[in-house]
Amino acid sequence: MHFPRSAARLTAGLLLVSALVTPSLAATGTVNAGGSTLRMRAESNTGSTILKSLDHGTQVEVLTAVENGWYQIAHEGTTGYVSGDYLTVDAAEAAALPVEELPTYVQITTSALNVRSGPGTEYEKVGQLGMGTVAEAVATLDGWYQLESGYISAEYAQEIDPSQMGQGQAIADFALQFVGYPYVYGGSSPSGFDCSGFTSYVYKQFGYSINRTASTQLDNGYAVSMSELQPGDLVMFKKGSTSKRATHVGLYIGNNQFVHASTSSVGVIISSMSEAYYTTGFVGGRRLV
Numbered sequence: 001m002h003f004p005r006s007a008a009r010l011t012a013g014l015l016l017v018s019a020l021v022t023p024s025l026a027a028t029g030t031v032n033a034g035g036s037t038l039r040m041r042a043e044s045n046t047g048s049t050i051l052k053s054l055d056h057g058t059q060v061e062v063l064t065a066v067e068n069g070w071y072q073i074a075h076e077g078t079t080g081y082v083s084g085d086y087l088t089v090d091a092a093e094a095a096a097l098p099v100e101e102l103p104t105y106v107q108i109t110t111s112a113l114n115v116r117s118g119p120g121t122e123y124e125k126v127g128q129l130g131m132g133t134v135a136e137a138v139a140t141l142d143g144w145y146q147l148e149s150g151y152i153s154a155e156y157a158q159e160i161d162p163s164q165m166g167q168g169q170a171i172a173d174f175a176l177q178f179v180g181y182p183y184v185y186g187g188s189s190p191s192g193f194d195c196s197g198f199t200s201y202v203y204k205q206f207g208y209s210i211n212r213t214a215s216t217q218l219d220n221g222y223a224v225s226m227s228e229l230q231p232g233d234l235v236m237f238k239k240g241s242t243s244k245r246a247t248h249v250g251l252y253i254g255n256n257q258f259v260h261a262s263t264s265s266v267g268v269i270i271s272s273m274s275e276a277y278y279t280t281g282f283v284g285g286r287r288l289v
Contacts (some may be wrong), residue, residue, distance in 0.1 A: 168232025
């Protein structure tokens, strides 16, 4: 059968429109959070911003599978990420999803590491990174990491788990909202905190159960020196002649500062690690995330 040229153009147009509106490959997921809710986050880790909370049984569109066991989903106009531990997806549909690769992040392990214009010490120095700095590596070469700003030696950097990116900062940011709250001896809630009650309360909100006193919190996580501190780390101090291993604890927030429940006269405050009282009394830092 022969179609007029106008009809042929119309048919081709309809086919083109059909191709444009064909949905991309996706799956249907069902929230399986028991009696709780599932948090949709801006990135595929528990430290990123919460976009919304989804009730148990909510159905969502699953767009991609992430390497770390999370899914990128869409729900009522919002796109974000949820943990695959609390989302039920048909196995066949999940296997057909595109996989989202995670970037490689490295952390500097020396006090000062030169960034160079090429992968070798003979190249010009274009910058410097301090200990604890985290950067995204866009490529891995023989003994070198390529960053957006240049190249660093792999000998002085270690790869870190992307799923933990941002969690320490999120903990520090959460703690800062309580600046100005009252100090109450034995307190561990926003109605009043003592030092270890404050740190244990903050960590509890992120799913961590830590010891209750400053001394016993020295047994949580692993040790880090003052020069290695990162946001979210516990910082411990000891003053006076006491058999206790620590008499005070706070949360490091970056820039050589920490937030803590100090005394009944000032409550929760921010202090500098450079103050003599804290510099001489520092007994250790502990990292849990």
